[in-house]
Amino acid sequence: MKVVATEKAPKALGPYSQGYVSGGVFYSAGQIPVNPATDAVEADTIEGQAEQACKNVGEVLKAAGTDFD
Incomplete structure (x- = not known):
């Protein structure tokens, strides 16, 4: 098992x-809408927070060697 971290x-x-x-499968507990550069939630809308969470994912x-595709 490979631990993924970034x-x-x-x-x-x-x-x-x-x-x-x-086994070639990526597992994650999920992500939060924190900007890692500032360590804060910057977006004040659900859309902005969802966008940041998706960027984090x-x-x-x-880092796991894959992408959304």
């Missing part, structure tokens, strides 16, 4: 990792 997404806020790869996917 500084380009918020750090895990508990006793878990940003993600794992096992994309960075974790990239």
